Amino acid sequence: KNQVEQSPQSLIILEGKNCTLQCNYTVSPFSNLRWYKQDTGRGPVSLTIMTFSENTKSNGRYTATLDADTKQSSLHITASQLSDSASYICVVTASGGSYIPTFGRGTSLIVHP
Amino acid sequence: DSGVTQTPKHLITATGQRVTLRCSPRSGDLSVYWYQQSLDQGLQFLIQYYNGEERAKGNILERFSAQQFPDLHSELNLSSLELGDSALYFCASSVGVITYEQYFGPGTRLTVT
Numbered sequence: 684k685n686q687v688e689q690s691p692q693s694l695i696i697l698e699g700k701n702c703t704l705q706c707n708y709t710v711s712p713f714s715n716l717r718w719y720k721q722d723t724g725r726g727p728v729s730l731t732i733m734t735f736s737e738n739t740k741s742n743g744r745y746t747a748t749l750d751a752d753t754k755q756s757s758l759h760i761t762a763s764q765l766s767d768s769a770s771y772i773c774v775v776t777a778s779g780g781s782y783i784p785t786f787g788r789g790t791s792l793i794v795h796p
Numbered sequence: 797d798s799g800v801t802q803t804p805k806h807l808i809t810a811t812g813q814r815v816t817l818r819c820s821p822r823s824g825d826l827s828v829y830w831y832q833q834s835l836d837q838g839l840q841f842l843i844q845y846y847n848g849e850e851r852a853k854g855n856i857l858e859r860f861s862a863q864q865f866p867d868l869h870s871e872l873n874l875s876s877l878e879l880g881d882s883a884l885y886f887c888a889s890s891v892g893v894i895t896y897e898q899y900f901g902p903g904t905r906l907t908v909t
Contacts, residue, residue: 714894714895715894715895724884724903725902725903726798726800726886726888726900726901726902726903727839727886727900728798728900729897729898729899732895732897734895772839774839776894778894781851781852781853782844782851782852782893782894783841783852783854784841784854785841786838786839786840786841787838788838789838
């Protein structure tokens, strides 16, 4: 069964600090991995999309890495801001006919001043 | 603002009833996706349409159906509603399929009483 596990479940950091969120998956065959940011009650916003051949991708202060061999990804946030407080969701899509995405439960990040 | 519109924003209805959720994709996007987000299940992929045709089907119940019309807007029909169907329903759109960025709408909050 395809699964996506994210850790930690929640994280509290001080403004200006860096943090790293983890995503482990068992989805196979692999098509792509996405990270989304979701503010409470709003639709997710795409941060990065990575295919099998990509092992790192940046979007401003967000940098995602992918290790397709170990089936792990991380999202690193640099110099956190109060506006980074949100849920971060990892989504892995399987290939092979129908491209079905599997969602992680997300990491809830709170940035304190 | 992602450019994806969803109506209505809120919907309160009783068990056993039928409702229709509407989504208008971003201008130029051919692909529409429907997702359900509940507290206990997280985000789940329901179904995808591309240029009017069903492209991929996820965990969509038989009581639920969707379609994409020639003008590319989409509707999600939910029937014989149960308390457990209470959730946020998101629509997303993208230019193409697979690795294209998806833009999410603001969602429709459905409450079944």
